[in-house]
Amino acid sequence: MKRAISWLFVAFLVLAAPGATTTPRIVDAAAEKKAIQKVIHASIGWAMTKDFDLLYGSLAQDAELFLFQPTSTTTIIGFEAFQKFAEAHWRTNDFKATGYEFRDVRINLSRSGDVAWFSAILDDCGEFKGQPGCWKDTRYTGVLEKRRGKWVLCQMHFSFAADKVLAESRQSAKEQKNP
Secondary structure, eight states, rough: HHHHHHHHHHHHHHSSSTTOOHHHHOOOOHHHHHHHHHHHHHHHHHHGOEEEEEEEEOOSSSTTEEEEEEHHHHEEEHHHHHHHHHHHSSSSSEEEEEEEEEEHHHHHHEETSEEEEEEEEEEEEEEEEEEEEEEEEEEEEEEEEEEEEEEEEEEEEEEHHHHHHHHHHHHHHHHOOOO
């Protein structure tokens, strides 16, 4: 009898522990993914109209923001550093976006519904000082958090597939050799 009471007491403690009886949050995954997709598009699409409010509103505005660019010299840590970079490089009349496209967008939600991660293939094109340039087939991945009811990007990573970069480099060298 004492043993049964002890087990009941242990069971009571386990069930009474914080979070043990909390019902899981019900998340409308389709609606959340739609909202996340808007933030992902805003993170690139803002440039078409130079809507800096849209850009900055899509990002975590704190020291946790982290951005890897394809070049090894451009790692940005923190919102202030990002804002400084954006103002210096994109607010000028030298920069003009000409188009962008996302393909193969995959969005995943955490069980709690307040963290998400994504991957996509991105073409992001523009001009700088009249010279056209384009990131073609760029791998774009990132992590978002839902903060105060709004999704924001906390981490972004852009990269190019090394095998494709090498092949394009070889092709370019061949063309320069045999015009």
